[in-house]
Amino acid sequence: MIKQKQQVSVLFMLFSILFCVCLIAANVLETKQISVLGISLTGGLIVFPISYIINDCVCEVWGFKKARLLIWTGFAMNFFFVAMGALCDWIPGAPYWTNEAGFHAVFGLAPRVAAASFVAFIVGSFANAYVMSKMKLRDGGRHFSWRAILSTIAGESLDSLIFFPLALGGVVPTPELPKLMLWQVVLKTLYEVIALPLTIRVVKKLKQYEGEDVYDEGVNYSIWRIFSLS
Numbered sequence: 001m002i003k004q005k006q007q008v009s010v011l012f013m014l015f016s017i018l019f020c021v022c023l024i025a026a027n028v029l030e031t032k033q034i035s036v037l038g039i040s041l042t043g044g045l046i047v048f049p050i051s052y053i054i055n056d057c058v059c060e061v062w063g064f065k066k067a068r069l070l071i072w073t074g075f076a077m078n079f080f081f082v083a084m085g086a087l088c089d090w091i092p093g094a095p096y097w098t099n100e101a102g103f104h105a106v107f108g109l110a111p112r113v114a115a116a117s118f119v120a121f122i123v124g125s126f127a128n129a130y131v132m133s134k135m136k137l138r139d140g141g142r143h144f145s146w147r148a149i150l151s152t153i154a155g156e157s158l159d160s161l162i163f164f165p166l167a168l169g170g171v172v173p174t175p176e177l178p179k180l181m182l183w184q185v186v187l188k189t190l191y192e193v194i195a196l197p198l199t200i201r202v203v204k205k206l207k208q209y210e211g212e213d214v215y216d217e218g219v220n221y222s223i224w225r226i227f228s229l230s
């Protein structure tokens with residue numbers, strides 16, 4: 001028996017590529033501490049929220065199943081990048097190589113931090129997609145702006161609640177952790193709000209071009225049904 005081929009659109013593929021690039025870029029940029037309005041943050045803040053915006057667009061247009069595939073694809077590509085970076089960091093540098101310390105600072109991600117990052121990403125991203133999908137069903141497709149904002153708050157909150165205690169507990173003073181987590185959630189959500197007018201236009205154009213506006217009725221929300229697209 002020949003199985004019917006499952007196809008994805010070119011636009012979905014392009015969004016998936018951009019999603020993976022944002023995750024990998026965020027990993028590199030996280031190694032720099034930046035200051036925004038006097039608040040200490042990580043450089044990943046510049047690009048990581050874009051992954052949530054893409055997640056919102058994909059879930060809104062193509063539904064939870066495609067968002068699930070997107071999230072796991074991003075996880076796999078990010079894991080591959082981190083693993084290759086760690087391998088290259090482990091291999092001794094050439095005798096004339098003088099930038100070993102700098103390379104290690106970027107790619108020598110501690111196992112604890114890497115594990116915390118991966119777990120937080122999976123939980124936060126799926127929470128974002130789940131809230132987006134359920135609210136769309138409840139609201140009959142209305143109030144996209146509220147769905148985008150509230151799903152981001154849910155996803156980013158869980159991401160921060162998992163990542164910072166696991167990665168920085170015992171490193172950052174305990175009283176400072178809640179402040180750090182709160183600022184991350186607030187600023188990432190503000191990022192989403194500022195980008196919202198553009199996001200709304202993109203979603204509208206995508207629906208028109210693709211001829212799709214999926215409502216996830218009867219969908220199995222298990223995160224493990226990766227290749228279940230139909």
